[in-house]
Amino acid sequence: MRRAQIQKFQTRMRQLRKELRAKETAEQLAADRTKIIERLDALTSDDSASKDIDFFRIDVGDGEEAKETHRTLSTAEMLAEKKPQEWLFPNLLTKNEPAVIVGPSKTLKSSLAVDLCAALATGGKFLGEFAAEKVFRVGFVGADNKQSQLTDLAVRWSAAREENPTLDNLQWFMAVEEPAAPENLESLREWIEKFELEVVVIDPLRLGSTNKRKQAEAIQTLVKTISNAGATPILCVQTRKEMKPGKLDASILAGSLDFAQQWLLVNRRETFQSGSGQHKLWLSIGGYAGQGGEWGVDIDEGKLTDEGGRRWNVRLREATEIEAAAKQAKEDVKFEKLESQLRRVLLDAGENGLCKYNIRSNSGMSGSKFGPTWDRMMTAGKIVEMPKEPHSTLKRYTLPPENEKNETGRSSRRVRCADHEPAQQA
Template sequence: MAFSPPPANAGQRLAEALSWKPKRREGHNLAGTCPHACGTSDACKLHIDKALWYCFSCGKGGGSYTFAKLLSWGDESCRDALAAAGFETSSDSQQRTNLLDTVDPIDFLAHAKGTTGEAFRAYGAVLQKDGHGIKFPVYGPDGERCSGFTLNSPQDKGKNLRGMPAGLFWPGQRAKPGETWYMVEGVKDAAALWSLGYLNTVGLNTNHLAAKFCHLFQGVDIIVVPDRDEPSEKGAKTTAKMLAGHSRSLRIAQLPGPLAPSHGDDVRDILRLAGGREMVDRAIRLARPVDSHGEFLEQPEFELISGPQLHAADVKLDPIIDRVLYAQQPCVIGGPSKSLKTSLLVEMAISISCRRKFLDHFWIPEKRKVALLSGESGLAALQNCYRRICHSKGLDPAVDAAGFFLSESLPRLDRKDHLDAIGRLIAAHGLDVLILDPLYLAAGEANSASLNEMGAMLRSANSMCLKTGCTLILAHHTIKRPGLLSNRGSQEPLEREDLHGSGIGEWCRQWILLNRRLPYHPGLHEMNFVIGGSAGHSSHWSLSVDEGEFSPEKFGGLEKWSTKLSPLEEAKEFDRIAKSQERAADRKEKTAITTAEDTATIQDYLSQTPNLPGCGKREIRLALHWGDHRMSRAIDLGLAQMLWCETAIIKPNRKTPYPVYKLISSNTQQPLF
């Protein structure tokens, strides 16, 4: 008896011809009693289309002929049943014998799951000892077998062994640096890709890779093929985050079809479609690279221009603040803690939005809309600063600064959804300038010590602003001891290398650096004010800011805002002269005090010799052990104060008069010596 390939619904028709009544339908199979009468009521599965059967109770199975043979009363009734099911038959006994081959349970389950028995065996599938289904080995973070995964029937999704850890499904080998590996969810999809020739495919135990397995993929190129639903695509992004710093590269493939909220199509679902293999191959071939946050990288498109085109291009600098700030170039305002960074940003924002001279010195060509997002100062301090600066510029804070916007909420620059929200905010308000204060609160989880992470984050933030035509300004702190490495003093002007963290100084195209030039006095700030940029503008200034006294009744805090700019070298020369004069005055005062004390000492000494005609300068100097200059200053002061008088005497054996000094008052004191 020979048979052609099974007709449509062959299993269903064979069951009806043999009066075999299944208990229920399970997917592509009918579940019922075993033809061998092994005692179970639903362990036998008969494929509806292919008429293959297998009993998960006794472990026996086969094709349509063996199924019909076991349920028929003889060859004639078996032939009739097969003919009724649509099989073509003949009397060739040799061909009939060839149909008695039985079906291996691994092949049966693999075929039911949309792959091959060879692929299942590549992942270590073996028949369970009790004959109920098959089992796959599961491997832990150390690469050793740690558990198992069982699959008992075509309808069974499979499960890990109870009480055992979950792990990965490897195809008999581990990933090596430099290789390309594919990641899918579960061993069945892994086997399906393996059967297509993707032999380096690892199956995950869930929709994302756990951190404990990441070291197994060091230096490996990874392509993740998630199911076409939201949880799986989110899991693929989580896998990308986990593998950042481990894998050499990572790409994510997108299977065809709509994105489902859950239970979307997997690899095997796509393979069941017409042209399914080509669709899976194309999805893997077009897998897109992602960054360390799992976000798809923009597809690079490069445009070249020639030298003459560059020469002819109409490219001009667009000054927002003349000689200070230019449009479309990211800017950093840096300084130590409590160095007026936020106050200066409010001054800048108000000046730009109302077209008033910045710091009463720098010209602003036109009004622009500015938003300041500050996460440090608090609304009360910002309100006080806003009122004082408006008053200093002759503005009505209730009316004039309509182009100035403020928020206490800061975005996270390391998150794409926050960047998208900022992009919408810029577009909604037509912002020309966006200020974020401070950077360390907006950096999120980015590692400030990593040049690559900070560079990628800052580039994404600036790209978002450039797309909307907005200029980005960041407020940032300096290191605690700026100038230490270059032996600069703490009151010397800052340089970009003093900015804290990696990548900030390299990324910014223009900068303003602030630090104290002189020690702080209440309400009065003497600052170094450094301006620079890639456009070529550069200047060093001395900035004096007078905020007055604390006066809650006036503006709700400090009482005023007064600024004065002067060239830094001029201010330094003024400081040098002032310090020199101060030192001279201190020396003069100290000398006057010392001379007055010395005068009193000489007065005491003269009072001890009231009966002598007087004492000479040399005699007094030797007695007190003083120098000539000290002695002369004290003698002159005493004469000026008329404490003693100068007379002349003729000593024995001398012809010339000898000058001596005698107290004018006749009062005497007790001897001091």
């Protein structure tokens, strides 16, 4: 009995709460209706109001003006608002669109960033190939403890140019703490506005938080600060994981870097040999403006012990050229192994040589491998035909004399070529 009374009481309470909420909602709607009528009256009674007013915004919740959540445009209006595309480097990097330079650790991102900034600041060529649209006012935001390294890069970049240009249009902001920190954004904005910078490169992008959501928010705030100050932001970002040599694709931008509207992706093409000063990289670019491409970048930095010290020599190569050379090198390695098998067979045969049938049989090769290898060696003169012997219709082959030097102690016994060659008479 007591349980039934409790359930009945709870049901009544829920009903009362529901009626109360309905009453409050009705009162709020009535109040909002009154506000709407008052605003309409004010608009219609104001003679100075524009006769072309098409809409106005009100907030029926708390009475404050709401933020505009969207715009509607016709196709004609969209086309009318379309602005001409402005470029930093034609068909490579656009102006006023955030960009990133992304790659694993120790892939010369900082060096490439300095090369890019110097080219923009002088109207020169990025990587010796991509000419800047014009001379820009550029800012480089770097870590304070990297000043010596950045200075060396700037000096070597200028020395590599025949005209040895000065970098008067390149300003430096050496940050002790992370530039993206909220307390540093104001200083960064003031610096950009003071020098009226058009491009700002940040290397490296350091974030205090390890939370991915907070990192994304910090990056977006940093990009917005730079853009609102009138500059194109370019951020150098290290991938979270180390990667094997090879091309990178835009899928690595997913997540906190999806704000980027254009990108330069850098990775090693070959493993770096310590102390060589030689770097072989892949560079892939892309962007919303439709730009895209892949190149090999060969960089010669030299050694400290070289005459004149280290340098900055860059050569850009087409990806198709590199891939064709790599394919050919792979083929050469394969054929070199097969050729060595045929050389061993002919060396064992000695001065009497062998017919083609026995060469293939003794090599143990399949026809698909023997045929191309044989043709390759014959064309290159690595196998030669021997003079025909009396009473023999078969052709015998041997190695040219230079391939038989120092090959003493090999068997020189006569080998019959299958059953097709008659044995010599005593």
